[in-house]
Amino acid sequence: MAKGSVLVVDDEAPIRDILSFYLKRAGYQVLTAANGMEALEEMGRSRPDLIISDLRMPEMTGDELCKRVKSEPSTRDIYFIILSAMDGTASRIGGLSLGADDMIPKPFHAQEVLAKVDSSFRLIEMQKEIKRQNRELTSFQQKVQEEMALAAALQMGLLPKLPGETRGAKYTHRYLPAAGIGGDIYAIIPLADGSTAMMIADVSGHGVTAALISAMVKTSFENQARLGGEPLGWAQGMNQDLCRSTLVEQFATAWLGRLDPTSEKLRYVVAGHCAPLRIVGGARGGLQRSEVLRGKGFMLGLDPQLPFRENEAEFLPGDRLVLYTDGLVEVEREDRTMLEEAGLRRICAELPGDIEAAADAVIAQTRSHNQPAPFLDDVTLVILDRDS
Amino acid sequence: MLNIQTRQEGAASVVSIQGKVNFEVTAQLRDVIRETVATVQPKLLVINLEGVSFIDSSGLGLLVAARNSVDKSGGKLHLSCLPAPVKKTFDQTNLTNYFSIFATEQDALRGA
Numbered sequence: 001m002a003k004g005s006v007l008v009v010d011d012e013a014p015i016r017d018i019l020s021f022y023l024k025r026a027g028y029q030v031l032t033a034a035n036g037m038e039a040l041e042e043m044g045r046s047r048p049d050l051i052i053s054d055l056r057m058p059e060m061t062g063d064e065l066c067k068r069v070k071s072e073p074s075t076r077d078i079y080f081i082i083l084s085a086m087d088g089t090a091s092r093i094g095g096l097s098l099g100a101d102d103m104i105p106k107p108f109h110a111q112e113v114l115a116k117v118d119s120s121f122r123l124i125e126m127q128k129e130i131k132r133q134n135r136e137l138t139s140f141q142q143k144v145q146e147e148m149a150l151a152a153a154l155q156m157g158l159l160p161k162l163p164g165e166t167r168g169a170k171y172t173h174r175y176l177p178a179a180g181i182g183g184d185i186y187a188i189i190p191l192a193d194g195s196t197a198m199m200i201a202d203v204s205g206h207g208v209t210a211a212l213i214s215a216m217v218k219t220s221f222e223n224q225a226r227l228g229g230e231p232l233g234w235a236q237g238m239n240q241d242l243c244r245s246t247l248v249e250q251f252a253t254a255w256l257g258r259l260d261p262t263s264e265k266l267r268y269v270v271a272g273h274c275a276p277l278r279i280v281g282g283a284r285g286g287l288q289r290s291e292v293l294r295g296k297g298f299m300l301g302l303d304p305q306l307p308f309r310e311n312e313a314e315f316l317p318g319d320r321l322v323l324y325t326d327g328l329v330e331v332e333r334e335d336r337t338m339l340e341e342a343g344l345r346r347i348c349a350e351l352p353g354d355i356e357a358a359a360d361a362v363i364a365q366t367r368s369h370n371q372p373a374p375f376l377d378d379v380t381l382v383i384l385d386r387d388s
Numbered sequence: 389m390l391n392i393q394t395r396q397e398g399a400a401s402v403v404s405i406q407g408k409v410n411f412e413v414t415a416q417l418r419d420v421i422r423e424t425v426a427t428v429q430p431k432l433l434v435i436n437l438e439g440v441s442f443i444d445s446s447g448l449g450l451l452v453a454a455r456n457s458v459d460k461s462g463g464k465l466h467l468s469c470l471p472a473p474v475k476k477t478f479d480q481t482n483l484t485n486y487f488s489i490f491a492t493e494q495d496a497l498r499g500a
Contacts, residue, residue, distance in 0.1 A: 272481035
C-alpha cells in the first residue's frame with residue numbers, strides 16, 4: 001500500500017525523475033508537474049498529501065503556487081516543501097513566510113529529500129490523528145450536550161404545570177437548576193379525600209445523578225401520599241424507599257406537608273430541609289408578618305431506623321406558604337455573608353399580592369442581595385397562596 | 389481548596405480538615421478517609437472540623453458514609469470542634485443527633 005502521495009513540481013525533468021525514483025522506491029505514490037499551473041491542474045485530479053516544489057519556474061513560480069495552496073481552505077493542510085537554489089537564511093525565511101512548511105536548499109541530496117519527506121509524513125499523520133480525535137471529541141461533546149438538554153427538558157416535565165391550582169389554593173414556582181439539570185424537585189398533588197399533599201426536596205450533589213434521584217423522590221412521594229394518611233407516614237415510607245435504592249452518600253432533604261381545605265391547620269414534617277415560611281395574610285400583599293414552620297428531622301435516605309416528627313401550624317385563608325431550597329439563601333457574597341433565612345424573611349415582609357409578581361420579586365431581590373455572586377446551587381422557590 | 393491532615397493518636401486516627409467542604413472537594417476527602425479506614429482500621433476515627441467554614445450536602449453525605457464505613461469495620465466515628473456555621477447546618481438537618489459530636493479534639497479522643 002502506498003504510504004501517501006507526493007506531488008513533485010520542478011521545471012527540470014532530471015530533478016523530477018530523480019525525486020520520483022527515490023520516493024517511489026520508498027513506497028510513496030508520486031505525481032509530477034513542470035510548473036505551478038500544471039501542479040494546480042494535477043491537484044484538480046487528485047489531492048496530494050505533500051508538495052515538493054521548486055521556486056523558479058515558468059508559467060507559475062513556486063512561491064505563487066505556495067500562496068495559492070495555502071490560501072485555499074480545501075488545500076491549506078497540504079504539507080508544502082520548497083526547493084530553493086538560493087541558499088542562506090534570508091531566502092529560507094522568505095519561503096517560510098509564504099506559508100511553506102519547510103525548505104530544502106539546492107543542490108540537494110536525494111536521500112536528504114527522502115528523509116525530510118519521511119519526517120513530514122510523520123507530522124502529517126500526527127496532524128490527521130489529532131484532527132480525528134478532535135472530531136470525535138466534538139461529536140461526543142455534542143451528543144452529551146444534546147442528552148443533557150433532553151434530560152433537562154424531561155426534568156422540567158416532572159414539575160407541576162403552571163399556573164398551579166389545587167383545592168382551596170393556587171401556587172407557582174421558580175426552578176433554576178445550577179447545571180441545566182439538578183437535584184431539586186417539588187410536587188403538589190390533590191388527594192382523594194380533598195386535601196393536598198405538598199413536597200419539596202433537595203437531593204445531595206449535583207447534575208445527572210442528583211436529577212435521577214430527584215425523580216425517584218418524586219415517585220416515592222406520590223406513592224406514599226396516595227396511600228393516604230399523614231406526612232409522618234409519608235416521610236417514613238420515603239425514607240425506607242430511598243435507603244433501599246440510593247448509595248450511602250446520597251440522600252435528600254425534604255419538607256412534606258398536607259393541607260386540608262376544611263381545616264385551619266397545616267400538618268408537616270421537616271426532613272433536614274430549610275423550614276418554609278408562612279406569611280400571614282400574604283396572599284393579600286403589602287406589609288406582612290412571617291413565621292418559620294420549624295421542625296426537626298433527619299434527611300431522607302440516611303438510615304431506615306431514623307425517626308421523624310410531625311408538626312402542626314396554623315394556616316388560614318389568605319395565608320401564603322413559601323417553600324424553597326437552600327441554594328436560594330446560601331450564596332456566599334464577597335464579604336463572606338449569606339442571605340440565610342433571616343434575609344429571606346426580610347424580603348418576604350413586603351411582597352406583591354399577585355403570586356407571579358411575588359415569585360419574581362423574591363428571585364430578583366435574592367439575586368440582587370447575592371451580587372456579584374451568582375446562584376451556584378440548584379434553586380427552587382414555590383409559593384402557595386390559600387384562597388381568602 | 390481543602391487542607392487535610394491525618395495523624396495517629398494511639399489506637400485513634402485523627403483527620404483535621406480546613407476549608408470549604410463542598411461538591412468540588414469531596415472526592416479528595418473521600419480518598420483520605422477511605423485510605424485511613426482501610427489501612428489503619430482505627431478503633432476510633434476523629435474528624436476535626438475546626439477549620440471548616442462551610443459544608444454542603446455532599447460534604448454531609450461524605451461524613452455519613454464515613455460513619456457507616458467505620459461502623460462496619462467495628463470502630464467509632466467522633467466529630468469535634470464544629471464551627472458555628474457548620475453546627476447550624478448539622479442542627480438544621482438533625483445530624484447533631486446522628487453523630488457523636490465533641491467540643492474539643494481531646495474530648496473526642498477520650499470519649500471512646
